[in-house]
Amino acid sequence: MNRGTNLPAIGGYNRSVVLDAIRRESAGLSRTEIAGRTGLSPQTVTNVSRRLLEAGLIRESGTVISGPGKPRTMLQLESRGRFAVGVHIDPAVLTFVLLDLVGTVVAHARELTPSASEPDEVVALMARSIDGLVVASGVDRELLLGVGIASPGPVDIGPGLVLDPPMMPLWRHVPLRRALSEATGLPVLLEKDVTACAVAETWLSEGGAGRRTDFAFVYYGTGYGTGLVLGGDVLRGASANAGDSGHVMVDDHGHRCTCGRIGCVGELITPHALVREAVDGGVLVAGDVSDDALAEAARRGDDVDMRRIDEAFGALVGKADAGDAGALAVLHGAGRHLARALVTIVNLLDLDEIVFGGPFWAPLSRHVLEVLPAAVRGDPALIPKHPVRIVESSIGIDVAAVGAACLVLDQTFSPRPSALLIRA
Amino acid sequence: MNRGTNLPAIGGYNRSVVLDAIRRESAGLSRTEIAGRTGLSPQTVTNVSRRLLEAGLIRESGTVISGPGKPRTMLQLESRGRFAVGVHIDPAVLTFVLLDLVGTVVAHARELTPSASEPDEVVALMARSIDGLVVASGVDRELLLGVGIASPGPVDIGPGLVLDPPMMPLWRHVPLRRALSEATGLPVLLEKDVTACAVAETWLSEGGAGRRTDFAFVYYGTGYGTGLVLGGDVLRGASANAGDSGHVMVDDHGHRCTCGRIGCVGELITPHALVREAVDGGVLVAGDVSDDALAEAARRGDDVDMRRIDEAFGALVGKADAGDAGALAVLHGAGRHLARALVTIVNLLDLDEIVFGGPFWAPLSRHVLEVLPAAVRGDPALIPKHPVRIVESSIGIDVAAVGAACLVLDQTFSPRPSALLIRA
Numbered sequence: 001m002n003r004g005t006n007l008p009a010i011g012g013y014n015r016s017v018v019l020d021a022i023r024r025e026s027a028g029l030s031r032t033e034i035a036g037r038t039g040l041s042p043q044t045v046t047n048v049s050r051r052l053l054e055a056g057l058i059r060e061s062g063t064v065i066s067g068p069g070k071p072r073t074m075l076q077l078e079s080r081g082r083f084a085v086g087v088h089i090d091p092a093v094l095t096f097v098l099l100d101l102v103g104t105v106v107a108h109a110r111e112l113t114p115s116a117s118e119p120d121e122v123v124a125l126m127a128r129s130i131d132g133l134v135v136a137s138g139v140d141r142e143l144l145l146g147v148g149i150a151s152p153g154p155v156d157i158g159p160g161l162v163l164d165p166p167m168m169p170l171w172r173h174v175p176l177r178r179a180l181s182e183a184t185g186l187p188v189l190l191e192k193d194v195t196a197c198a199v200a201e202t203w204l205s206e207g208g209a210g211r212r213t214d215f216a217f218v219y220y221g222t223g224y225g226t227g228l229v230l231g232g233d234v235l236r237g238a239s240a241n242a243g244d245s246g247h248v249m250v251d252d253h254g255h256r257c258t259c260g261r262i263g264c265v266g267e268l269i270t271p272h273a274l275v276r277e278a279v280d281g282g283v284l285v286a287g288d289v290s291d292d293a294l295a296e297a298a299r300r301g302d303d304v305d306m307r308r309i310d311e312a313f314g315a316l317v318g319k320a321d322a323g324d325a326g327a328l329a330v331l332h333g334a335g336r337h338l339a340r341a342l343v344t345i346v347n348l349l350d351l352d353e354i355v356f357g358g359p360f361w362a363p364l365s366r367h368v369l370e371v372l373p374a375a376v377r378g379d380p381a382l383i384p385k386h387p388v389r390i391v392e393s394s395i396g397i398d399v400a401a402v403g404a405a406c407l408v409l410d411q412t413f414s415p416r417p418s419a420l421l422i423r424a
Numbered sequence: 425m426n427r428g429t430n431l432p433a434i435g436g437y438n439r440s441v442v443l444d445a446i447r448r449e450s451a452g453l454s455r456t457e458i459a460g461r462t463g464l465s466p467q468t469v470t471n472v473s474r475r476l477l478e479a480g481l482i483r484e485s486g487t488v489i490s491g492p493g494k495p496r497t498m499l500q501l502e503s504r505g506r507f508a509v510g511v512h513i514d515p516a517v518l519t520f521v522l523l524d525l526v527g528t529v530v531a532h533a534r535e536l537t538p539s540a541s542e543p544d545e546v547v548a549l550m551a552r553s554i555d556g557l558v559v560a561s562g563v564d565r566e567l568l569l570g571v572g573i574a575s576p577g578p579v580d581i582g583p584g585l586v587l588d589p590p591m592m593p594l595w596r597h598v599p600l601r602r603a604l605s606e607a608t609g610l611p612v613l614l615e616k617d618v619t620a621c622a623v624a625e626t627w628l629s630e631g632g633a634g635r636r637t638d639f640a641f642v643y644y645g646t647g648y649g650t651g652l653v654l655g656g657d658v659l660r661g662a663s664a665n666a667g668d669s670g671h672v673m674v675d676d677h678g679h680r681c682t683c684g685r686i687g688c689v690g691e692l693i694t695p696h697a698l699v700r701e702a703v704d705g706g707v708l709v710a711g712d713v714s715d716d717a718l719a720e721a722a723r724r725g726d727d728v729d730m731r732r733i734d735e736a737f738g739a740l741v742g743k744a745d746a747g748d749a750g751a752l753a754v755l756h757g758a759g760r761h762l763a764r765a766l767v768t769i770v771n772l773l774d775l776d777e778i779v780f781g782g783p784f785w786a787p788l789s790r791h792v793l794e795v796l797p798a799a800v801r802g803d804p805a806l807i808p809k810h811p812v813r814i815v816e817s818s819i820g821i822d823v824a825a826v827g828a829a830c831l832v833l834d835q836t837f838s839p840r841p842s843a844l845l846i847r848a
Contacts, residue, residue, distance in 0.1 A: 010434075154809060163809065214662040226772065230661070235654055237774020238638040239810050244771040247805035249673035252686040259805035261764070262676040340685070345772065347668040348650065350661020381671035381683035385578060385587065386663050 014040060016415035018048045019057060023077050023413070026102070028061050030072035049075060056081045057101070077101050082412075083139050085130055085147040085186070086405030088193065088398070089113070090359065091168050091222050092306035094122075095398050096129050098137050099405035103204045107137040108398065112307070119162075119174040127183035146187035148407035149176060150196035150400040152223065157240040160190040166223065166302045189407045191236075194219045194243035196403030198227030198234045200395055201355055203406040203414075215353035216345055217393070218338070219243075219400070220361040222306055224266050230349060250340035265341040269334045271360050272297070272304055275312040277333075283326035289315045317363040331367035338368065339375030346376070347383045357393030358400070365392060438464060440839035442472045443481060447501050447837070450526070452485050454496035473499060480505045481525070501525055506836075507563050509554050509571040509610070510829030512617065512822070513537070514783065515592050515646050516730035518546075519822050520553050522561050523829035527628045531561035532822065536731070543586075543598040551607035570611035572831035573600060574620035574824040576647065581664040584614040590647065590726045613831045615660075618643045618667035620827030622651030622658045624819055625779055627830040627838075639777035640769055641817070642762070643667075643824070644785040646730055648690050654773060674764035689765040693758045695784050696721070696728055699736040701757075707750035713739045741787040755791035762792065763799030770800070771807045781817030782824070789816060 017038050022029055029037070035045045052058045052075075059078045063071035079102040088095040091113060098107040109129050114122060134141060152165035160177020162168075181188040191199070197217045205212050217227035226245040228235040235242045246266025247259055257264040267273055275297035278284040286294060289312050296308035319327035342354055354376075356365065373390045376382065395402050441462050446453055453461070459469045476482045476499075483502045487495035503526040512519040515537060522531040533553050538546060558565060576589035584601020586592075605612040615623070621641045629636050641651035650669040652659040659666045670690025671683055681688040691697055699721035702708040710718060713736050720732035743751035766778055778800075780789065797814045800806065819826050 154807060156809075228772075230654065230659055231657070233655070235773065237654070237808075238776035239774055239808055241808055242772065242774035244774075244807040245768075247771060248768055249676075249687070252673070252676040257805070259803065261805065263673070264805070344669075344672055344768075347671060348652075348666065348769065348772070349659065350663055350666040350668075352662035379683065381681070381685065381688070383578060383668040384661075384663055384665055385580075 013415060014038075014044060015048050015051065016413060018045060019052060019077075019413055020415050022052075022058055022075050023102070026076075028074035028076035030064065030074055032072060034075070079104065080139075080143075082143050082145050082409075084145045084405040084408035085133065086150070086196075086401040086403065086407075087126060087130070087147060087180075088150045088196070088401035088404055089152065089162070090193075090400075091152065091165070092310065093359070094126065094129070095401040096126075096133050097398055097401045097405055098133050098139065099402060099409070101409070103402070103406070103409075105398065105402065106139065107133045109133050113168075119171055119176070120179075123176065123179045123183055126180055130184055130186075144186055145412055146189065146408045147180060147184060148196065148404035149180065149188065149190040150193040150404040150407075151176065151190055153192040153194075153225070153244065154239075154241045155190060155192050157190055157192075157236075160188065162190075169303060187408075189404075189411060191404070191407055192225075192241060192243060193221070193400045193403075194225040194227035195234060195236060195240065196227075196407055197357060197393075197399050198229050198243075198403070199410050200399055200403030200406045201227075201393060202229055202232070202234060203410050204395060204402070212353055212355070214349070214351050215355055216342065216349075216351055218342070218354060218356045218358075218361075220269075220356065220358040221400070222271065222309075222360070224270050226345060228349065245341060245345065248341040248344050250337045265337055268337045271313040272306075272309050274330055274334055274364075275309060275316055276300070278316045278327065278330050279312075281326060281330070283319070283324070283330060284312060284316055288319070313360065314363070317367075320364070320367050328367060331364050332371045334364070335368040335371035336375050339372045339379065342372075342376055343379045343382050346388055347381065350384055351388065352384070352386055353389040353391065355391055355393050357395060359397050361392070362397060437839060438462075438468060439472050439475065440837060442469060443476060443501075443837055444839050446476075446482055446499050447526070450500075452498035452500035454488065454498055456496060458499070503528065504563075504567075506567050506569050506833075508569045508829040508832035509557065510574070510620075510825040510827065510831075511550060511554070511571060511604075512574045512620070512825035512828055513576065513586070514617075514730075514824075515576065515589070516734065517783070518550065518553070519825040520550075520557050521822055521825045521829055522557050522563065523826060523833070525833070527826070527830070527833075529822070529826065530563065531557045533557050537592075543595055543600070544603075547600065547603045547607055550604055554608055554610075568610055569836055570613065570832045571604060571608060572620065572828035573604065573612065573614045574617040574828040574831075575600065575614055577616040577618075577649070577668065578663075578665045579614060579616050581614055581616075581660075584612065586614075593727060611832075613828075613835060615828070615831055616649075616665060616667060617645070617824045617827075618649040618651035619658060619660060619664065620651075620831055621781060621817075621823050622653050622667075622827070623834050624823055624827030624830045625651075625817060626653055626656070626658060627834050628819060628826070636777060636779075638773070638775050639779055640766065640773075640775055641779045641781065642766070644693075644780065644782040645824070646695065646733075646784070648694050650769060652773065669765060669769065672765040672768050674761045689761055692761045695737040696730075696733050698754055698758055698788075699733060699740055700724070702736075702740045702751065702754050705750060705754070707743070707748070707754060708736060708740055712743070737784065738787070741791075744788070744791050752791060755788050756795045758788070759792040759795035760799050763796045763803065766796075766800055767803045767806050770812055771805065774808055775812065776808070776810055777813040777815065779815055779817050781819060783821050785816070786821060 061074045061076040065071045079100045086097045094111045096109040154163040162174045177188045177190045213232040219225045247264045249263045250265045251263030257267045279298040293308040293311040297312040485500040489495045503524045510521045518535045520533040578587040586598045601612045601614045637656040643649045671688045673687045674689045675687030681691045703722040717732040717735040721736040
């Protein structure tokens with residue numbers, strides 16, 4: 001049922017709008033500029049600004065003289081006015097970040113994901129790591145808004161459960177959100193990793209005309225997934241598990257996937273798939289990496305030791321960097337496979353931008369991007385007439401952890417017209 | 425830039441909310457019930473209702489006694505208070521409907537799409553057909569809200585251009601929206617056919633808990649496409665061309681598509697593809713249909729005569745209805761191919777419902793649905809844990825034309841929180 005709106009609902013919304021306008025202009029805005037950009041009356045802007053100043057969310061940052069009137073006081077985000085913690089759970093590594101209000105990573109930590117631990121121990125480890133992060137940074141605990149967790153899917157975000165992610169055999173229906181909230185005393189949000197990445201790109205991308213509204217975030221980590229932003233909103237789906245694109249078929253020969261299909265992109269382009277292809281094809285051989293890594297790379301199944309895969313992946317990319325034709329062929333093949341999968345998604349959703357990132361992306365990006373843009377644009381199956389921009393995330397290797405922290409910032413501060421509706 | 429809100433913006437929004445509440449309850453609602461459902465104050469509901477009554481959009485429909493208070497006057501939608509025209513352009517047939525406010529088709533017409541005409545002649549034909557529809561129905565022209573057009577993609581909805589749809593070789597950058605608006609004197613909206621279908625399902629599906637929020641509308645007509653509704657909103661995409669899913673690969677052998685892939689679902693399941701498969705496999709033979717239809721069915725290329733394909737399609741379905749094993753195998757194969765394509769889309773968008781419809785759907789639905797639900801649910805690649813409902817559209821063969829008319833109703837009457845924002 002659609003709900004109406006009334007005056008009390010307006011106040012909170014306009015507060016978010018003013019904060020958002022200030023946030024998007026790093027040089028700050030005057031009250032007059034805020035009124036112009038938001039359409040709010042000068043009096044409303046003055047009232048809202050006063051409350052934001054009192055809350056320590058913005059500050060006055062000097063005056064600017066423009067025109068004959070009196071100098072204008074600039075309002076800027078108080079970057080250290082609040083903080084959020086982000087945690088990214090990867091089968092291989094746990095990443096922790098402490099983010100300030102402008103999205104700067106104030107502190108950072110990393111732990112190997114204990115491969116044989118029970119989830120209880122992982123929660124205790126997380127709570128200790130978060131505590132250490134906050135203490136080391138000297139940030140006042142009172143200024144912490146909460147903790148966001150980016151988890152491999154599938155997840156159940158209502159109760160905050162991690163269900164049964166691949167490559168994490170001990171994680172079955174883990175009530176992580178509650179457990180971590182109890183362990184830290186902080187509010188905790190949980191989302192799928194690719195969703196967190198999409199939120200990070202939306203929250204931290206530049207303001208104004210450059211703001212991204214219809215894009216896929218290609219997450220390239222231990223696994224492969226696609227965060228989606230459509231019409232400016234992050235797509236979560238019916239159960240907040242949107243973004244699974246591993247079984248998009250891109251080839252008509254090759255290994256059969258566990259699902260029965262041939263040529264699933266997720267079977268062809270993950271770090272494990274690439275090093276296996278390299279070993280099978282004689283591109284990675286004894287001497288390039290440890291015998292253990294070579295054996296692990298060649299193994300099938302999703303319970304591989306990601307540290308050894310990581311070693312083999314580094315060697316493969318190193319060979320490509322040195323111009324090895326076989327290694328380059330493997331990475332270029334990945335680029336062409338990925339291009340076909342992306343054309344399928346671009347056609348379905350009419351996207352105009354693809355953003356690449358994730359922990360394993362940076363090493364191979366140069367080689368993949370030698371072939372991928374031309375393969376997307378030249379695909380006879382590509383339907384949209386407009387250009388499809390292909391860019392790399394500026395957020396870097398920790399994008400999922402940063403995105404996890406952005407979940408908290410986004411929930412607290414993003415203006416949503418739906419917030420205008422009278423609550424039931 | 426996010427915009428603020430103020431009192432003037434609220435009025436129009438609350439009017440839409442009240443109208444929408446009344447619309448969703450065919451038995452009508454009392455003012456008290458409206459206040460309860462929308463959260464609006466009784467005084468606001470009284471004021472808004474008076475304006476809606478004056479505008480002829482609602483009517484008082486008797487009183488209901490409930491409890492000790494005075495009898496309550498019920499408010500109902502004035503179904504004949506306004507009308508909208510819908511036009512569906514298919515390469516084979518043009519469909520026209522006149523829809524009242526509750527979504528009842530008041531009048532209906534159909535013309536074969538002139539296969540060799542210039543677009544100018546088609547526009548003139550459309551204008552004449554719309555005029556005939558309105559005159560025959562006896563509806564006051566003053567009550568017409570406008571015309572919606574559902575067109576094959578790609579389209580450019582800003583200027584209202586039909587770009588270069590497959591199977592319509594004479595339609596290249598046709599400014600249909602303006603041309604039809606000039607020819608009829610009515611406002612005209614244009615959207616892609618699958619988008620119009622999705623709007624129809626959203627607008628006409630039942631209210632309350634049964635309201636659909638995350639689904640794909642599988643449009644099965646001359647072509648195949650997928651309208652998408654995500655979080656209750658119809659997905660249009662960056663250029664309003666979302667929904668192209670013909671190049672989703674579902675098989676690793678068979679004919680090579682024009683795009684270079686093998687096993688594109690759009691090459692495997694369209695009416696033309698099915699009758700071609702039936703002729704190639706000796707399922708449809710001389711005597712089943714005219715020689716012309718047999719020859720056309722066997723031909724490759726996208727410039728086939730759809731009337732002959734239609735004849736062959738009818739014969740194929742007739743054989744399946746009569747239990748012919750070969751014909752059943754062709755239609756069951758289509759069901760399995762479609763299932764794989766849908767699993768890809770369900771995984772990406774985390775959908776919980778698939779709705780089937782379109783002009784060629786009804787004849788083969790029984791046979792396709794013998795295999796499709798089990799093929800979706802049993803696919804090892806299916807990621808979401810929740811059930812995926814598989815239903816048929818209740819709107820029938822004219823869903824795209826009805827959806828085109830719903831575009832007009834939806835734009836005029838749907839409450840959108842974004843309407844609350846102060847305009848730039």
